[in-house]
Amino acid sequence: TPMKGALGAGFTDRNIQKRKSRRCLLFLFFILILLSTGIGLTGDNTQKKAQKIVREKRRTRNMGCKVEQLNPLRKNRSPELRQAVRDYYRCIAEKTDFVETYNHLQIYIKDGEYADTYVAFVMYRMKIKQVYTELPGVGTLYITEKDGKNFQVRVKQLDRQEIDHIKLLAGQHDVKALLEKSRRQYQTALKSDALLEESVKELQKALNHS
Numbered sequence: 085t086p087m088k089g090a091l092g093a094g095f096t097d098r099n100i101q102k103r104k105s106r107r108c109l110l111f112l113f114f115i116l117i118l119l120s121t122g123i124g125l126t127g128d129n130t131q132k133k134a135q136k137i138v139r140e141k142r143r144t145r146n147m148g149c150k151v152e153q154l155n156p157l158r159k160n161r162s163p164e165l166r167q168a169v170r171d172y173y174r175c176i177a178e179k180t181d182f183v184e185t186y187n188h189l190q191i192y193i194k195d196g197e198y199a200d201t202y203v204a205f206v207m208y209r210m211k212i213k214q215v216y217t218e219l220p221g222v223g224t225l226y227i228t229e230k231d232g233k234n235f236q237v238r239v240k241q242l243d244r245q246e247i248d249h250i251k252l253l254a255g256q257h258d259v260k261a262l263l264e265k266s267r268r269q270y271q272t273a274l275k276s277d278a279l280l281e282e283s284v285k286e287l288q289k290a291l292n293h294s
Contacts, residue, residue, distance in 0.1 A: 201226070203227075215280050
């Protein structure tokens with residue numbers, strides 16, 4: 085399975101920045117879970133616990149969301165959610181120096197632990213600059229909804245409960261089947277294009293030496 089989905093090391097500020105960009109991207113196209121915890125640490129422990137209790141009281145849990153049969157993987161039907169995901173991947177591409185675009189987004193979702201939250205598994209084809217063949221991958225995104233039309237991709241400030249729920253869903257059979265499909269596509273793409281394969285190897289080297 086692809087793992088967490090203008091090369092080479094250097095010592096100038098520009099090269100350091102490039103290596104940071106590569107690191108971020110590798111977590112996207114080498115697949116599984118693309119989420120950082122980024123939890124705020126302001127206030128003392130007592131205050132934080134109290135705020136968490138109040139927040140959880142206001143949330144409505146999705147019944148059966150942890151059971152695969154009651155929360156199956158399904159194709160997204162919301163244009164607004166799709167646009168939020170598109171915007172997210174466009175932003176990611178713009179922040180790197182060697183990705184041209186993410187194409188052919190296929191969005192599959194499961195319910196999050198609470199109402200108006202979703203875990204999205206996004207199949208995509210990543211176009212690397214100056215490489216003809218696109219590289220298949222899967223990204224995992226946590227999405228929140230407000231008023232039925234305002235969707236937001238969250239990659240920070242996820243609490244431990246949310247992260248654990250994402251891991252639970254990623255281990256279910258229907259998601260594993262999706263990841264396996266992407267893995268086969270990934271291997272096929274590498275075998276079909278020597279330049280793509282070499283680019284991926286260079287990215288791996290850049291990560292290992294950073």
